[in-house]
Amino acid sequence: MTALISIGIGATLGAWLRWAFGITLNHIFPTIPLGTLTANIVGGFLIGLFMAITRNHAFIPESARLAITTGFLGGLTTFSTFSAETVTLITHQEYAWTAAIMIAHVGGSILATLFGIYVFKLLTV
Template sequence: MGFYAFLAIGIGAASGAWLRWGLGILLNPLFPTLPLGTLAANLLGGFLMGMAMQFLLEHAVLPPEIRLAITTGFLGGLTTFSTFSAETVTLLLREEYLWTLAIILMHVIGSVAMTLLGILAMKLLTTAGVS
């Protein structure tokens, strides 16, 4: 991996992590049982990944550093499986089984659905001549 790819991933990852942190600060106090910041980060990340997948498919000439900054960097920093896992285990340890099931379903099904929605949104934008 070259220096510019390394730098692109690092800048993207820092930006994504800062956004995730901000979402946690903004949303987690709203409903303490269910950490909405992590859920929002993963759902937003899924949607943006879908958009990025479609956009990058249609714009194959973009430099690899840009592709890495967006996907591996920014979206990798924004989304978080480890925090999702920790929050899920916390709910299990509190014996809040319905909330545990709900958070698992919201993250997993929600993220996949949002990725598909992101692909569809980018296709619609492309058809409309926006991208």
């Protein structure tokens, strides 16, 4: 039951942050929803940072791990919204934007994850 509550609290907070990114950023550039992209890049960075932290500090309780990873970061990042936005670009025959957004989300998130690990290493040297 503790795991369920931890995940639920984390997911709620992550979803609220994703919503805030959307409300704040999506109007800036209507063709590419920057809120979703920001959520996925920030989520990638944070999971990389958390991976590095937990690799070196096993004392983090399981309920906290679940709240942060499955809950908060799962609620923050969004593959389904990214997929829907990509399909919308395809249906509007925006193929260059489609390719750009796919590269930005997937490549950006992976690079952000690696950067999160790197930042942890810099901070712990």
